[in-house]
Amino acid sequence: MIRDITIGQYYPVDSVIHRLDPRTKLFGTLVYIVSLFCFDNFLGFVAAAAFFAGIVILSKVPFSYICRGLRPIIILLMFTVLFNIFFTPGRILLQWKFIKITYEGLYRAGFMGVRLILLILGSSMMTFTTTPTQLTDGLERAMSPLKIVRFPVHDIAMMMSIALRFIPILLEETDKIMKAQQARGADFETGNIFHRAKALIPIFIPLLVSAFRRAFDLAMAMEARCYRGDKGRTKLHPLRYKFRDGIAYLYFAVYIAVIILLRKWI
Amino acid sequence: MGIITTDQLVHEYIRRDENGDEIGREQALRGVSIDIPAGSFIAVLGANGSGKSTFAKHLNALLNPTSGTVIVNGLDTRKEENQWDIRKSAGMVFQNPDNQIVATVVEEDVAFGPENLGVKQEELQGRVDEALKKVGMFEYRYHSPNRLSGGQKQRVAVAGIMAMRPSCIIMDEPTAMLDPNGRKEVIDTVHQLNKEEGITVILITHYMDEVVGADYIYVMDHGEVAMEGTPREIFTHVKELSDIRLSVPCATELCHRLREAGISMELSGVLTSKDFVNAYRNTHFTDLSKESIKNPNSAENALKSPNTVREEGASGDGEHLDNNEVLLELQNVCYTYSEGTTYEKKALKNMNLKIHEGEFVGLIGHTGSGKSTLIQHLNGLVKPTSGKVMFKGEDIHGEKYSKKALRSNVGLVFQYPEYQLFEATVLKDVCFGPKNLGLSQEEAEKKAKEALALVHIDETMYNSNPLELSGGQKRRVAIAGVLAMSPKVLVLDEPTAGLDPVGHDEILQEINHIHEETGMTVVLVSHSMEDVAEYADRVVVMSDGECKLYGTPQQVFRNVSELESMGLAAPQVSYIMQMLHAEGLAKEAFAITLDQAVNALLSERRETR
Numbered sequence: 103m104i105r106d107i108t109i110g111q112y113y114p115v116d117s118v119i120h121r122l123d124p125r126t127k128l129f130g131t132l133v134y135i136v137s138l139f140c141f142d143n144f145l146g147f148v149a150a151a152a153f154f155a156g157i158v159i160l161s162k163v164p165f166s167y168i169c170r171g172l173r174p175i176i177i178l179l180m181f182t183v184l185f186n187i188f189f190t191p192g193r194i195l196l197q198w199k200f201i202k203i204t205y206e207g208l209y210r211a212g213f214m215g216v217r218l219i220l221l222i223l224g225s226s227m228m229t230f231t232t233t234p235t236q237l238t239d240g241l242e243r244a245m246s247p248l249k250i251v252r253f254p255v256h257d258i259a260m261m262m263s264i265a266l267r268f269i270p271i272l273l274e275e276t277d278k279i280m281k282a283q284q285a286r287g288a289d290f291e292t293g294n295i296f297h298r299a300k301a302l303i304p305i306f307i308p309l310l311v312s313a314f315r316r317a318f319d320l321a322m323a324m325e326a327r328c329y330r331g332d333k334g335r336t337k338l339h340p341l342r343y344k345f346r347d348g349i350a351y352l353y354f355a356v357y358i359a360v361i362i363l364l365r366k367w368i
Numbered sequence: 369m370g371i372i373t374t375d376q377l378v379h380e381y382i383r384r385d386e387n388g389d390e391i392g393r394e395q396a397l398r399g400v401s402i403d404i405p406a407g408s409f410i411a412v413l414g415a416n417g418s419g420k421s422t423f424a425k426h427l428n429a430l431l432n433p434t435s436g437t438v439i440v441n442g443l444d445t446r447k448e449e450n451q452w453d454i455r456k457s458a459g460m461v462f463q464n465p466d467n468q469i470v471a472t473v474v475e476e477d478v479a480f481g482p483e484n485l486g487v488k489q490e491e492l493q494g495r496v497d498e499a500l501k502k503v504g505m506f507e508y509r510y511h512s513p514n515r516l517s518g519g520q521k522q523r524v525a526v527a528g529i530m531a532m533r534p535s536c537i538i539m540d541e542p543t544a545m546l547d548p549n550g551r552k553e554v555i556d557t558v559h560q561l562n563k564e565e566g567i568t569v570i571l572i573t574h575y576m577d578e579v580v581g582a583d584y585i586y587v588m589d590h591g592e593v594a595m596e597g598t599p600r601e602i603f604t605h606v607k608e609l610s611d612i613r614l615s616v617p618c619a620t621e622l623c624h625r626l627r628e629a630g631i632s633m634e635l636s637g638v639l640t641s642k643d644f645v646n647a648y649r650n651t652h653f654t655d656l657s658k659e660s661i662k663n664p665n666s667a668e669n670a671l672k673s674p675n676t677v678r679e680e681g682a683s684g685d686g687e688h689l690d691n692n693e694v695l696l697e698l699q700n701v702c703y704t705y706s707e708g709t710t711y712e713k714k715a716l717k718n719m720n721l722k723i724h725e726g727e728f729v730g731l732i733g734h735t736g737s738g739k740s741t742l743i744q745h746l747n748g749l750v751k752p753t754s755g756k757v758m759f760k761g762e763d764i765h766g767e768k769y770s771k772k773a774l775r776s777n778v779g780l781v782f783q784y785p786e787y788q789l790f791e792a793t794v795l796k797d798v799c800f801g802p803k804n805l806g807l808s809q810e811e812a813e814k815k816a817k818e819a820l821a822l823v824h825i826d827e828t829m830y831n832s833n834p835l836e837l838s839g840g841q842k843r844r845v846a847i848a849g850v851l852a853m854s855p856k857v858l859v860l861d862e863p864t865a866g867l868d869p870v871g872h873d874e875i876l877q878e879i880n881h882i883h884e885e886t887g888m889t890v891v892l893v894s895h896s897m898e899d900v901a902e903y904a905d906r907v908v909v910m911s912d913g914e915c916k917l918y919g920t921p922q923q924v925f926r927n928v929s930e931l932e933s934m935g936l937a938a939p940q941v942s943y944i945m946q947m948l949h950a951e952g953l954a955k956e957a958f959a960i961t962l963d964q965a966v967n968a969l970l971s972e973r974r975e976t977r
Binding site for chain 2: 234235263264266267270278279281283284286288289303304307308311315322325326328329334336337338339340
């Protein structure tokens with residue numbers, strides 16, 4: 103059923119990585135992504151891969167499952183690699199008519215490919231081990247300093263979590279409305295692009311009406327339950343750093359040290 | 369003075385044009401004065417549009433009175449500084465279970481209210497757990513609300529209110545979108561909270577059975593309190609209630625009908641089957657001696673034995689239809705959702721069914737039994753995982769079969785079809801179907817007008833915006849949208865959901881009228897055994913993706929214990945007849961409609977005289 107779609111591909115197992123505070127994971131992901139753009143040689147990637155491998159092992163998420171995350175970007179990856187192979191000037195390795203492959207091209211292609219793969223795999227670890235709710239909570243807390251400049255951090259976090267709650271409901275509703283209009287003879291599968299776009303009107307209008315109705319109902323229900331923004335609001339599960347988060351930050355510190363060392367001396 | 373009092377409460381909705389200028393006023397409440405004592409269970413009855421929801425919103429300070437006052441716990445709702453305390457002490461549960469759950473995990477949703485109140489973090493978990501236990505949802509605390517049933521979601525909503533420790537719960541039609549089991553779950557829960565926790569309950573509804581246990585009832589009509597009193601007092605006014613689009617419980621209705629037929633039984637106080645039996649005994653005629661009934665205690669046997677069958681009325685004698693052409697046929701149809709994933713679910717298991725031309729088929733089964741999946745197979749919206757669906761002997765998933773032709777032949781009306789309306793005017797919306805079939809504008813309009821006439825939508829509404837019509841009218845327009853395609857078979861998924869009692873009867877009567885006038889084959893999915901008993905020639909009972917019982921209503925509703933084991937029931941009147949028989953008060957032990965019961969009881973009177 104359409105309601106079974108999981109957002110953010112959360113992989114439900116219990117591991118130390120899953121239990122980490124989302125803020126820790128956000129910070130770790132940030133460090134990792136920045137580090138990938140600091141390296142200018144393959145040795146740096148070895149360090150990044152080692153750092154990443156440690157997390158993968160602890161997370162208990164199967165490696166094959168993580169690699170599935172690469173599927174949607176395979177075209178982008180191929181394009182990047184081929185572009186680099188064929189269009190980097192330098193010492194020529196092979197030449198056939200106007201197509202030439204250079205040493206530098208091969209090197210750069212490999213370099214960019216590895217960087218892209220590590221980037222995608224690493225950042226998907228965040229969503230594999232963190233539920234969307236935790237992620238929202240983490241973002242809210244991590245961005246809370248912005249409240250000083252009147253940035254509506256709480257409101258944005260609340261909107262995100264409501265969106266997460268209603269996406270499956272609206273998807274289901276879309277499915278229902280589509281079927282209902284199909285039952286009235288609507289055709290979404292044939293015709294040119296304009297025809298198809300026009301055929302979507304009978305879906306979008308009822309969906310929009312319904313979304314507004316739901317928004318109105320929900321706003322009233324929230325108000326009836328004394329919601330008035332984050333003023334004086336407490337939390338059932340407030341984010342609290344545990345000992346394991348300390349260990350994680352230590353791990354990040356070691357990694358940052360390694361990056362600096364690699365940049366300086368190699 | 370009670371916990372909630374209103375004095376001459378008036379509410380006006382002001383309609384404005386684009387510039388914000390007033391173009392009209394509508395009085396939703398016209399001087400409502402009530403006084404609700406703490407700890408009581410109060411019901412507010414009223415048809416769609418009677419102002420009962422507007423009234424409920426005033427009790428929670430979600431609306432401001434145009435004039436008059438509302439005092440909750442000694443606080444005036446007009447003062448803004450009181451709103452917070454009012455909402456804290458008088459929690460509100462709304463109609464749509466999905467639209468009032470905020471969080472993606474049950475426990476976090478229950479915590480939402482107390483979090484807003486600033487309850488200390490150490491105390492929160494205790495409050496949440498306690499509230500969930502009170503409504504019996506503790507074991508679901510880590511679940512996603514999306515995977516709960518409607519009744520369960522409403523209980524979570526009740527827990528969300530309970531966690532705020534209110535002294536009063538206001539429920540605005542909490543059961544209108546639920547199936548009978550879900551309704552019972554929710555009503556039982558609030559009764560328990562009322563008794564055990566002393567919570568004041570204000571239940572707003574149009575289901576008569578739910579208010580029988582209330583301490584006091586206010587009946588609203590056109591923004592006014594039309595009647596008030598205990599259930600016993602209110603339900604003696606059968607005629608007045610039906611004038612304001614309400615009904616009475618089944619037992620009361622039966623009693624009323626017998627009185628109209630000349631039996632002088634006491635009407636006051638007859639609310640449940642038991643009341644009816646007692647009243648019947650008290651008015652009972654000494655001339656019907658016990659000996660004239662053999663084995664009065666073997667009602668169960670009598671139910672099953674075919675000798676006591678008395679075929680009567682138009683409903684129930686569907687045998688002759690077996691010779692008609694088979695329009696739709698399902699052969700060994702299986703359907704599996706999300707095959708190969710962890711959510712795999714077998715929705716249909718080897719389903720066989722024949723629908724003959726001109727039949728009125730009732731399809732019953734509890735939520736999740738596969739009814740909705742089944743009807744989507746009938747017009748090819750869903751393709752069976754295995755098995756065949758045939759229309760007039762042709763496989764609808766055959767290579768050359770035209771889906772468009774099939775969809776014009778098999779019209780499918782989904783639940784809450786009014787949510788699918790999208791055009792700017794009623795007439796245009798109804799034309800959508802015929803135009804998709806390739807008809808010209810004129811032909812389409814002709815079909816649309818015919819269809820609208822069938823559901824009694826008159827010409828004055830043709831150019832109205834469908835969204836501005838009343839609930840019952842929207843529903844009719846949506847049904848007309850399917851009728852305009854002149855289908856041979858009309859399939860309706862709970863066409864009466866959420867309508868008030870009179871609106872419910874009107875829609876069903878219209879459908880039955882169309883069936884009788886045009887000979888259209890009808891498949892009606894319903895949660896109401898009474899409706900199926902009343903109108904259907906054939907009943908299909910589904911459970912767990914299979915067809916468990918099939919036959920005329922007379923045949924199917926004899927299997928009471930089997931129906932009950934599937935979470936269903938026989939029509940209420942059949943339980944009354946069974947009780948009368950068991951008590952030795954009636955020879956006949958079986959009736960599935962009120963008419964049958966009335967006739968049976970009257971004819972027994974004549975015989976024994």
